[in-house]
Amino acid sequence: MTELLSFEKSRPNAHGPRLPDADVDGPGSADLLPSDQRRANPPGLPRLSEPEIMRHYGRLASLNYSISEQFYPLGSCTMKYNPVANEVAAALPGFTDLHPYQDEDSVQGALSLMWRLEQALCAVVGVERVTLQPAAGAHGEWTALRMIQAFHRSRGESRTEVLVPDSAHGTNPASAALSGFHVVEVKSGADGRISLADLESKLSPSVAALMLTNPNTLGLFEREILDVAELVHATGAKLYYDGANLNAFMGICRPGDMGFDAVHMNLHKTFTTPHGGGGPGAGPVGVKADLVPFLPTPTVERLNGHLKLDFKRPQSIGRVRSFYGNFGMLVRAYTYILAMGGDGLTQASLDAVLSANYLRNEVKDVLDMPHDGACMHEFVASARNLAPHGIKALDVAKGLLERDFYAPTIYFPLVVPEAIMVEPTETESKATLDAFATAIKEIVKQAVEDPQSLHEAPHGLPVGRLDEVATARQINAYLQGQSEDPVLRWKPAS
Amino acid sequence: MLAAIGVGSMDDLLVDIPSSLRLESLALPAGLSEFETMAQVESLAARNRIFAxxxxxxxxxxxxxxIPAAVAAVTSKPEFYTAYTPYQPEASQGTLQAIYEFQTLIAELTALDVANASMYDGATAVAEAAMMAHIHTGRNEVLVAGYLHPEYLEVLRAFSEGRGIKVRKGVEANSKTAAVIFQQPDFLGLLVDARGLTESAHKAGALAIACVDPISLAILAPPGEYGADIAAGEGQQLGLSLSYGGPHVGFIACSKELVRRLPGRLIGTSHDAAGRRGFVLTLTAREQHIRRERATSNICTNHSLCALAASVYMTYMGxxxxxxxxxxxxxxxxxxxxxxxxxxxxxxxxxxxxxxxxxxxxxxxxxxxxxxxxxxxxxxxxxxxxxxxxxxxxxxxxxxxxxxxxxxxxxxxxxxx
Missing domain, CATH: 3.90.1150.10 (Aspartate Aminotransferase, domain 1)
Known part of the structure; x- marks a missing residue:
């Protein structure tokens, strides 16, 4: 099944919405605005009636896999269940109808929620303060690096390099580059963990920070984290924590205690705000005391029970977005933390680790496991054992789609060939994990017995595999003036 | 499950964590029932003053x-709000097509060639537009003309500082200027001479970046009609509630020449072996997960669901x-x-x-x-x-x-x- 575009369904005589009249006397835009300020041609928006619109989006919704209907074991993305109470909380008019430029006296509930959320996040990751302003994880990474940069500059030091492990998320080097840093890669050892020897060889007085996630993207805890922290701090550099994998150890240990100076968190991963098909999320950043002066403005401060926004922070890196962050997501995350409590968050992480290890064990005999021993909240397998049959990680992923599972993250981390990165999360039952393991085993069997059918997977979905190469080629043709079809948008047939 | 794994306790799975790091417990209150949770959250909401x-x-x-009721009815469909970034296109056609429609709607509204799949907000959209101009022209200064939203200016400065780009206020572009940025209508609500500013930017070999209000484009000349290279802006007015400032949605549209400089996701049409049309993430070689430190931006998670809300709104209104x-x-x-x-x-x-x-x-x-x-x-x-x-x-x-x-x-x- 596919669905026509709203533009293709547009009817010139469809009933548009009934809207209010101005009900005031006076001039209209045509009376006052000179013609060169006025729009010459109306925008080509579709024209549909409300029932047509509702059916259109209803049908589009049915083309998606989602947490609400499928297991979504997307490694590094922590696709856990999004409690519906979060949505009810965020939709309270006391939050949705609040203007960001209202006086402080009239927004004490909102500021209190932000204050309490900050305190809770400080407790979870072990830091002094948290800014709630960044809109997403990558935005948080960049915010943290800007603070670290400002810290070094305040001491008269010009540190120009940021170290990033080869297994890091792509956002890490991109965020470092966006802050004006030169990125230096640190190698993983054979055991999948950061190589202390390689780290040592790359540390120097020019290094501003090491960006690390722990457990790393292979799902392995960096056992030597305390040594890493000591090495980094000895050179005056800061240690940055990529919070993508925070779901592994809430209540078990804390990045602050490991020696991390700045920590970002993805509220849309660990704290159950929904992913929304790619956002909005929220990427708060926690920092230790010596980075606090550099936090973005404003911060929320409490004075004699009254909450206020503090804009007067002379060493601040400034604002990283408008207003105070993705407030609606903060409401959801706070609701989740209240409901879970310290005990519930701890149990969530324990269950996430248990699920990952259980699932890893169930599939370890049919897929290649590049690293031995226990994993944390996720594990990385490899499909390279299927190479003799011409089967790749991509084929395994499509085979899973065909069996009504969303696919794991594939081809990441880059240090494992044919990587299949699985993060089951704590909100899946053993029955679901078993069904997924069974599907993997079936696919491996299919890879041996009938690889061609797997190359053609997925069957039975709205579309089969799409020709992405042809798409890129057509865009090139458009950009080079060889084609009229922009590919990146709809245009009426001329 | 522990037995199946072959271990005796959870501690056996956590052996890699140094014992000195292990926490006794998390210093947070114990969990609450849904009823108690909601009572607490509602009491916070009640401490905010809401104006009609x-x-x-x-x-x-x-x-x-x-805000038409249709907007929330669509965005509250769990198939939309609980999906992830559409990495597996066969299982994500709903999101992909909806955002492709968003790209088209924004391109139509701004009268520019191509729009991306959303940014965090208007402020970061303007800042990213400035980065596009910096990359495209190789110049290290951006000029801000008139009353740009003061928070957008602050964010622009924060983005620019890291990359060593100078932000100057004024209208006189020169050979160092990557872009002239203006807001139409400006922060105070006043119309600026968008045409004149665009011409003077082009004379100096700089790009013109118009920060625009999408509703205004129903009656005002859109950036494409006066020759601006990039339109950036805030889409909150397209069906999103105030929510104390977020989440809302930023957008960027640009001329054909700048498509490869666009930050973030782009969705294009494709087809499968049976010839059925489908939609895919494309031109990903610009993005962080492929190009890492050489990416056009670090953006990964964007504001897809807010873009969906805006699409429903624009389609509803026409x-x-x-x-x-x-x-x-x-x-x-x-x-x-x-x-x-x-x-x-x-x-x-x-x-x-x-x-x-x-x-x-x-x-x-x-x-x-x-x-x-x-x-x-x-x-x-x-x-x-x-x-x-x-x-x-x-x-x-x-x-x-x-x-x-x-x-x-x-x-x-x-x-x-």
Whole structure:
């Protein structure tokens, strides 16, 4: 099944919405605005009636896999269940109808929620303060690096390099580059963990920070984290924590205690705000005391029970977005933390680790496991054992789609060939994990017995595999003036 | 499950964590039932003062507008809000097609060639647009002309500082200028000479970046019509609630020449082996997960669900609906400006400048006035002096389709009384 575009369904005589009249006397835009300020041609928006619109989006919704209907074991993305109470909380008019430029006296509930959320996040990751302003994880990474940069500059030091492990998320080097840093890669050892020897060889007085996630993207805890922290701090550099994998150890240990100076968190991963098909999320950043002066403005401060926004922070890196962050997501995350409590968050992480290890064990005999021993909240397998049959990680992923599972993250981390990165999360039952393991085993069997059918997977979905190469080629043709079809948008047939 | 794994306890799975790091417990209160949780959250919501939409005259980048019920009905579908970034296209056609429609709607509204799949907000959209210009021209300075939203300017400075780009205020572009950035209408609500600014940017070999209000484009000349290279802006007015400032949605549209400089996701059409049309993430070689430190931006998670809300809104309204909304807002704002400026001590701050539905006016004793209005349930104008020294005593007032004629009377009576 596919669905026509709203533009293709547009009817010139469809009933548009009934809207209010101005009900005031006076001039209209045509009376006052000179013609060169006025729009010459109306925008080509579709024209549909409300029932047509509702059916259109209803049908589009049915083309998606989602947490609400499928297991979504997307490694590094922590696709856990999004409690519906979060949505009810965020939709309270006391939050949705609040203007960001209202006086402080009239927004004490909102500021209190932000204050309490900050305190809770400080407790979870072990830091002094948290800014709630960044809109997403990558935005948080960049915010943290800007603070670290400002810290070094305040001491008269010009540190120009940021170290990033080869297994890091792509956002890490991109965020470092966006802050004006030169990125230096640190190698993983054979055991999948950061190589202390390689780290040592790359540390120097020019290094501003090491960006690390722990457990790393292979799902392995960096056992030597305390040594890493000591090495980094000895050179005056800061240690940055990529919070993508925070779901592994809430209540078990804390990045602050490991020696991390700045920590970002993805509220849309660990704290159950929904992913929304790619956002909005929220990427708060926690920092230790010596980075606090550099936090973005404003911060929320409490004075004699009254909450206020503090804009007067002379060493601040400034604002990283408008207003105070993705407030609606903060409401959801706070609701989740209240409901879970310290005990519930701890149990969530324990269950996430248990699920990952259980699932890893169930599939370890049919897929290649590049690293031995226990994993944390996720594990990385490899499909390279299927190479003799011409089967790749991509084929395994499509085979899973065909069996009504969303696919794991594939081809990441880059240090494992044919990587299949699985993060089951704590909100899946053993029955679901078993069904997924069974599907993997079936696919491996299919890879041996009938690889061609797997190359053609997925069957039975709205579309089969799409020709992405042809798409890129057509865009090139458009950009080079060889084609009229922009590919990146709809245009009426001329 | 432990037995299946072959271990005796959870501690056996956590052996890699040094014992000195293990926590006794998390220093947070114990969990609550849903009922208790909601009671606590509701009590926080109740400590916020909510002003009726019809009596809200404050804007400043976030506006009260009518939101059709269709918007929430679509965005609250779990198939949309609980999906991830559409990495597996076969299982994500709903999101992919909806965002492809968003790209088309924004491109139509701005009259530019291509739009991306959304940014965090208007501020980061403008900052990313400036980075595009920096990469494209190889120049290290951006020029901000006139009253750009002060928070956008702050974010632009934060983005620029890291990359060593200089942000200068003024209109005189030169050979170092990567882009001239202007807001239309500006932060105060006033129209600027977008055409003239675009021409002068081009004369200096710089790009023109227009920060635009999407509703305004139903009646105002869009960036594509006056030759601007990039349009960036905030989409909150397209069906998103105030929510104390977020989440909302930023957008960027650009001319064909700049497509490869675009930050973030782009969705294009494709087809499968059976010839069926489908939609895929494309031109990913610009992005962080492929190009890492050489990516055009670090953005990964964007504001997809807010872009969906905006798409539903734009589709619901259509070009004619948007025009009516803009026109009603225009007429009411002009009627209000006319009445307020006749009050003793009140005068338009820029009487010779045109505006749409937000305008700056000099008011006597602004802070006291706002307290008085608040007692009558009215959220009055925005004091802009806190950002601009030269605008002492100036407030901006906004009117939209939700401020009915009777609400205007109530405001004027409250001010006079």
């Amino acid at each position: 939409d019809r009596l809200t005259f404050r804007g400043g980048g976030v506006y009260r507008r009518f 070009a004619e609906g948007l025009r009516q909304i803009a026109e009603v807002s225009f007429k009411r704002a002009h009627a209000l400006a006319d009445r307020l400026s006749k009050l003793p001590g009140w005068e338009m701050a820029f009487p010779d400048r045109q505006f749409l539905y937000e305008f700056p006016i000099r008011v006597p004793k602004g802070p006291a006035l706002n307290r008085r209005l608040a007692r009558k349930g009215i959220l009055g104008g925005l004091d802009v002096h806190r950002w601009f020294r030269e605008l002492k005593g100036v407030q901006t007032f906004t009117c939209t389709e939700v401020n009915d004629a009777r609400a205007l009377d109530e405001l004027v009576e409250a001010v006079a009384g």
